Amino acid sequence: MAQLFPKKIDLMIRGVGLAVAIGAGVTAGGMLLLHHPKKIEPGYQPTQPIAYSHKLHAGNLGMDCMYCHNTVDKSSYAAIPSSQTCMNCHSKVKAQSVVLEPLRKSYEANEPVPWVKIHRLPDYAFFNHSAHVNSGVSCVTCHGRVDQMIEVKQVQPLTMAWCLECHRNPAAHIRPAEFVTKLDWKPERDPAEIGREIIVKKKINPPVNCSGCHR
């Protein structure tokens, strides 16, 4: 039997093996670092059928969130305002604006404006808006400074772990109910301290078991 391979083959095999092992380690580590959930920008920002500016309405004009989203403290769903709500003002203000053409059409045809939903939770996750709002969780906690956004985009990951972070340790995110829609609220004391007092008073106990949300 003759040698099938040259003498240096065994050294080469070990070299290649080592290189592959190091490469795999670096790739795995890199993926873990770059792909870490905390590194993923939510940033979902679809184009809406009407170029509506939250900054103008909620920020500059100072309209309360609940003027339009009027069910957030009563229902599990947050209402998207109907065209009628918009027309309360826009039948007078900027009544002829080209930008608002789709709105007027929808109003006349009695059909909703096809707004694109931005903050979507999966079907298997049950979320109750009123429970959160009435407990004193501000809009800003999940939706960010909408009053500063011309076009709304998603700023929080809305992942399960992100929900749980607050459910496990809610104090810092709880404020008196009257300030829920005040997105730029600045407490004079430690917010966690205020939160703890409210938690005791309202007996708030966010669920951390599976069936709390997956019903």
Add this chain to the structure above:
Amino acid sequence: MAQLTHDQELKDKLSAPLAYGNPNFHDVTEAVSIISEVKTHRNWYIALAITGSITGMMGLMIAYLIVTGVGVWGNNAPVGWGWDITNFVFWIGIGHAGTLISAILFLFRQKWRTSINRFAEAMTLFAVACAAIYPGIHVGRPWRAYWLFPIPNEFLDMWQNFRSPLLWDVFAVSTYGTVSALFWYVGLVPDLATFRDRAKTKARKLSFAIASLGWRGSATHWKNYEKAYMILAGLSTPLVLSVHTIVSFDFATSILPGWHTTIFPPYFVAGAIFSGFAMVVTLMVIARWIYKVEHLVTMTHLENMNKVILATGCIVGYAYATEFFIAWYSGNPYESYVFFVSRATGPYWWAYWSMVTCNVISPQFFWFKKLRTNIPFMFVISIIVNIGMWFERFVIIATSLHRDFLPSSWGYFRPTFVDIFTFIGTFGLFLTLFVFFTRFLPIIAIGEVKGMMAANAHEEHYLDEAVAASQGKEPVGAAH
């Protein structure tokens, strides 16, 4: 002459022959290697075409399932686990015989394992491959199947629930698959070296040279090899028990009547060995005939396997009996309902009694030596046993689920064509892998058979002495 034949019979009865025709070491190499070395036969391509197209059909079914969703299966409420889990447990169970033969019989110094262990280990691997398909597609989103593994997933920033038996299963099955593959490969290395040394073509020589890693068979090699083999056998033995034990935990940790019973772990293990041995018999009967290795895989091997089938069949029967007895003894109305109504007399009575007939009654024929050494008969029984063991998993799953606690949520499971063709397709995959295995790799552990022959030759004189002593004679050359 008559005396000699009679003596030989007695010797065979004391220690049944593990090879016929007194082959020497070279004959063994030749008999096994030639299978892979001859020019590929036309029938091989035909076999591959058949099994390959069945596998292809499975591929189509799985593609359809993934594109459409698990609604294409017959699973419903309340029978949320249907054929997917049934087939998963069925295939995992089949695999167990391979490890049993390679590891447990090794530890028990059962020499008859040597001719069949390679084949049985291959069966383990292929069966685990078939089984692993099911959890993958059952999750609904197979492209997320890696969420089963302990990697924090990138979207939810969460960890698996290690308190769930389903996750234990992931660990058990993947550990089992990995360790079986390693065990199989370690055993193959010396035989791959044999193939390398016999290879005539350059391509064959190079590929086996690489696969055998430069094995030389030095005393140092064998020393570490035997130690590794012993340790792997020692590890695989509890491992194989743990796999079906953990599969049984999937059911038994719940509080569902008919699932929650403490005998499940050993009962599942026995059932797995039972079905696995039956599958080995089915395949071995065909393979030893096609590849003409009847002198190496002898009737002794087949008979011993049938004895194991009988023993494990009785253990399974013992478990059925205990469950029934305790269901009655407990006085628990839910337990009684499951066993006496749901299973024995309910809408699934046909499945239940098929299971009992195939698993408990059919192996009883093996009490008779005539029947357990009859090749057509054992072939039929081995298939019946596998049908029975499939029914066992189906009965456990469907009968316990189909009667929920409220009569309003009672149901009945009917498989769809996707269920049926996927299951048939797994047999295609299983056989395709076998077709490749028998073509390219040594189907019998050449080195181990030689080792067994050397050891046996050494023990021949004990038999001579014993037979002579029983006839009141001193054996020839009794000076030992």
Add this chain to the structure above:
Amino acid sequence: MSQSHHHPVNTDSYYIPDAIWDRGRNVLGAMFLLGWGAALAGYGQNHDQFFQSYLVAFFFAFSIAIGATLFTMIQHLTGSAWSVPVRRIMENIMMSLPVLGLLFIPVALGLHSLYEWSHPEFVAKEVMELKKGVYTNFLNPKMFYIRAVAYFLIWSFWAWKLYSNSKSQDTTKALGPTFANEKWSAPGMLLFFLSGSLASFDWVMSLNPHWYSTMFGVYCLAGGAWGFFALLTFIFLRFRANGIMVNSVTTEHYHDLGKWMFALTVFWAYIAFSQYMLIWYANMPEETIFFKMRRTGSWEAMSGVLLFGHFIFTFLLLLARNSKRTLNVLRFATLWILAMHYTDVYWLVMPNFHKAGIAFSWVDLATLSAVMSTVGLAFWMRLRKAPLAPIGDPRFKKGLEFQNV
């Protein structure tokens, strides 16, 4: 083949020397007299305590005997050679079964002290409709006695058959009895497994008539087999110390006996853990009561002793190859295992009576001594009636020269 193994010349006699036999008889006889005397005194003092302690001792001896039978049959079925030199002693322990039939009488007499279900007023209070049928048809004194008689008839017959077949070979060296025992062993395994499980349901599980576990029979048999291997090894170590069969039972055989003890340590732990985990996990009150009782008061400490002593310590002790080949380690292991097996049986039985915590009594020791010395004396008598090993077995020579790889 010239791979000759160089063995010392085997000069063993397979008959027990009279002096040693007399000494053994004296020790066992003294134990017998003291044990039964004390046990009867205990009976006079407190009937209930006597029967409870007696049940522990009886079940301890019984589980070892049935373990011996199962393994004797396994040796026949697998045609194993390594175990032939030690098989006669296995068979001799197996032959305790007829004696245990006699020793069952006190259990039968103490029915009302032991089993709640034997009291009609307890049965009358039963609220579960289906369970009432169980009392009528199964758990009642009459059926209990009938079953016990049936068990002991089957067991004694089978044990006698296997034993006499084996003994008949000693002089004839015929092969027939080897084949016959193989034939008897196959159905025997099935029968002993079924009846052994049923007996452990009857005698121990039904102490709490509402608790049930399908695994319970396997649990008791696994523990019994474990205790049996310890006893077998212990006997051979005593033989060795007295110069009996020193060349026949070598380190190689002790190594294998050690492996069996190790394997059964793991097997018992597997069964015990599976039973515990399934009940713990499902958390159903009618099942968890069993473990709740055994985690009450000082019973919890005994549960811990079982976890660490029965499993973890023994596992680590016997894990290494060297410890199975070092006879001093092995001697300690056998005593340890026997103590742990007794603890296990005690733990199964006693919490049903002493709910607050462990309550050891001197009667425990007295009954243990009484039962074990009775079984032991019968063992000792048989020891002189036949060679100490099945010298006519066709695999005997092969077994003598057996080596571990």
Add this chain to the structure above:
Amino acid sequence: MADKTTIHGMVGDFDSPDQLMDAIRAARKAGYTKLEAYTPFPIHGIDDAMGAKPSILGYIVVCCGAVGLTIAILLQWWTGAVAYPLVISGKPMFAFEFAIPIIFELTVLLSAFGAVFGMFALNGLPKLHHPLFNYSGAEGITDDRFVLVIEAGDHQFDAAGTREFLLAQGAAKTELIEE
């Protein structure tokens, strides 16, 4: 000898395992120390005959198993009780009862890795180039030949003398193989 560095050793090729065993014993008696035997299957007792030390693989496996055990405990405790605590059907965040299966599986998995890769490492595999493959009859080793190589590094090695010695032990064939 000037060319000693390029010579690997002298091959003695035997017909049966018994002849090989006798040759090994004789070679050791004759004072040879650098021996290696090559056989188609493991031969019982050959390690004793060659005076080889027992394999250390067991220790490697125990270490790997201990690592697996530790990883399994830490993984389950850290993920379940620290990083992602979640109440699931009233079970504790970490308890030994449900931790056992994965502890067991990972211990076995890493032990098996230790056994297989440890064995390859101890045997120096893969080794695709080896002086033995220069022997013209090397193919027979994986079939039915039993080969003893007395290596050139042995202080008693002497091509002619060693060949004589091997032939005297009944070698069917001898050959000097190069490095």
